Amino acid sequence: MSSIAAYYAGKNVLITGATGFMGKVLVEKLLRSCPKVKAIYILVRPKAGQSMQERVTNMMKCKLFDRVREDFQKKIIPIGSELMLPNLAISSEDTERLLSCINVIFHCAATIRFDEPLKHALQLNVVATQQLLVLARQMQKLDAFIHISTAYANCNRNHVEEIIYPPTVEPKKLIDSLEWMDESMIQDITPKLIGDRPNTYTYTKALAEYVVQQEGGDLNIAIIRPSIVGASWQEPFPGWIDNFNGPSGLFIAAGKGILRTMRATNNAVADLIPVDVVVNLTLAAGWHTAVHRPKVTRIYNCTTGGINPFHWGEIEYHVISTFKRNPLDQAFRRPNANITSNYLINQYWIAVSHKAPALLYDLYLRLTGQKPRMMKIFNRLHKSMMLLEYFSSKSWNWSSENMNMLMSQLSIEDKRATKHPLCLQHHSPGLHLACVYRSLTNGPQHLVFCGQPMLQVPVLFQGVQHPPTLKPRGKPHIEASPCSKRLTIHSQYLTFLNKNNHQTSRVSVKENNMTLHSNVINLHTAINYYKER
Known part of the structure; x- marks a missing residue:
């Protein structure tokens, strides 16, 4: 048994955000690679008319858990919770249970919407983190608190060290101030607060990091900063993804022939990181934090741009070549994407290649008695493209000293089982497209690695x-x-x-x-x- 698996044997783990993309992979990896883990407690809230238990049942049916479904039923313990409510809305009985047994916390829960209103983003990303820290400080057996942040929390800097940068406004003062402000007032001050950051997501994730550092007390803490998290590389199988947010959705839109133009800087690095690499690093950081108990909060920049750079200008070739060889079903038209950094050229191609065909197709649907839908699809696509534009037009340099240190601490067996970003020097960027394609078609006849x-x-x-x-x-x-x-x-x-x-x-x-x-x-x-x- 590896050192990491040996540590988690007999341990009770608490995971927030377990029903999300990364949370699911983390749960599966723990059950599969650390089979002697005692129990995994997951915070779950009712959603979309589903009770907590119904959500867990639907989660268990996911193909991701095929190899660990029996362990899932035995070891997964759902806890009713709501991050927007005081004390996370955890019952007193469940609170006592968690305080007496939890050894490691993985805090993955967050809103990842770029256009989230500031007050709502602050509640989910900052206040909920504060309340979880209050709970964690009372836990009798807690060895490690692992907080999942983002590499873009400090995207207003070109070079990002593995340190926490103090915010311009104290989080507590900001939270107190927003309590008495109405929505219109909050909207007016939001641009001034976030400054040169592009959205409330990156701003509140930076605040959350500072809160973790300041209010962690004597806890052993580590913070993971992944870049753009995409489909799995190898585990539990290549290509698993449960959403098409961010670049993955744009890739599929290009494969369907919907997206024909995108604004990006050709030589800017598209820092894509497979979800299983992030999860492996997270588990390794949990082990290292619990066993070695560092005196300061360790930050791990989980990125690939400095190891295996992939530029946005290369996406055009990879998208077209992949989907021409493996066409998707019910495509709108033949795949053909054009990436440009020029605003006017991009607007021209949006009018010619997006809006005009959409209007014509909607006219055809109306004439045949069907409901028009293409303009709605293109409007959603353009909104996604605008939100991503900031990240596709710039490059960042992230330091990785802590990553190198962690890698050196692993045994040979752990290095083999844990695919860290350092292993990605042989990881093809085209594999991300192939993984997305494999997931979309549920296992195509031919998987192409570009x-x-x-x-x-x-x-x-x-x-x-x-x-x-x-x-x-x-x-x-x-x-x-x-x-x-x-x-x-x-x-x-x-x-x-x-x-x-x-x-x-x-x-x-x-x-x-x-x-x-x-x-x-x-x-x-x-x-x-x-x-x-």
Whole structure:
């Protein structure tokens, strides 16, 4: 058993936001990789006409939990809660239970809406964190408090260190002031409060970090700052995602032929991080914080831009090539995306490629007696694009000293089981698109991994008398079929197919002999995945 799994054995864990995207992956990873964890308490509120128990039941049915469904029923303990209410609306009986047994807290709950009104965002992201800290300070057996923030909490800085930056306004004073203000007054002062940050989300997440530091008392605390969290890389299987917020939604819109233009700076880094990498880091940070008990709050910038940079200008190629080879069902039109940093050019293409076709299609729907819908779809798309524009037009540098330190503290077994961002130097950015595609189609016939030009890829087919050396040119990709377990390596001048379609286990890659650009898919990872299927 690894050191991390050994620590969580017999422990009681409390997770907020467990029904969200990252929370679900965290629950699954704990149950699968730390099978001796005693119990996982999750805070759940009634929502959309569903009771707490109904939400947990629906959560358990998710494909994500296929491998741990039996443990889910035994070890998941839901606790009724509401972050907007005093004391988180936890009953006195449940409070006593939590105070006496919880060893680790993972605080994932937050509103991630960029356009959330300030008062509501402050309540969910800051006040709820304050109240959870009050509860945590009373817990008799608490070893670690892990707070999930965002790498963009300090997006008003070009270089972000692994430290907490003090806000211009004390959170307590701000919370007290907003209590007596009406909505119109709050709207008037919001731009002045958030300053050069783009939205209330990043502003309140920065305030929450400061609150955690100031009000944590003697707790052992760590803060995780992931960048743009996307589909899973490897665990529990490649490509899992339960929403299409942010870039994932735009990628799918492009694949459907809806999105044809997007405003972004071509050389700006699109810092995408797989959700399983963030979760693995979170669990490792929980172990390190509980075992080593650092004297100061540790901040972990969980980003990939400094390790495996992927630029927004590259998205155009990846989107089009991926979805042309693997067209989505019921596409609006042929995929074709154009990324530009010029405002006027972008507005021109929005009028020509978005609004005009939408109006014509809605006219056709009206004439045929159907309800028009395309302009509504495009309006929602344009709103999403506007909210993302700030992040697609700039690049940031995040320091990663604590990440390096944590990696050095792990055993060999833990490093193998925990895919940290440092492992992403072989992670292709095109894999994010492939993962999104795989999730959308619920397992396509062919999963395509896109890469940049390779210099040389020596491949050994065991049992072949004269193993070939492949020297692809142009922009190669690897095409793997889960059904036939067939691996095909394509390039502009070369196609080489494994002759033994049903014995992919005979194929291996001499990884140490590879000479690759940083953005090329790790062939070894791809082949090993299909060996295990």
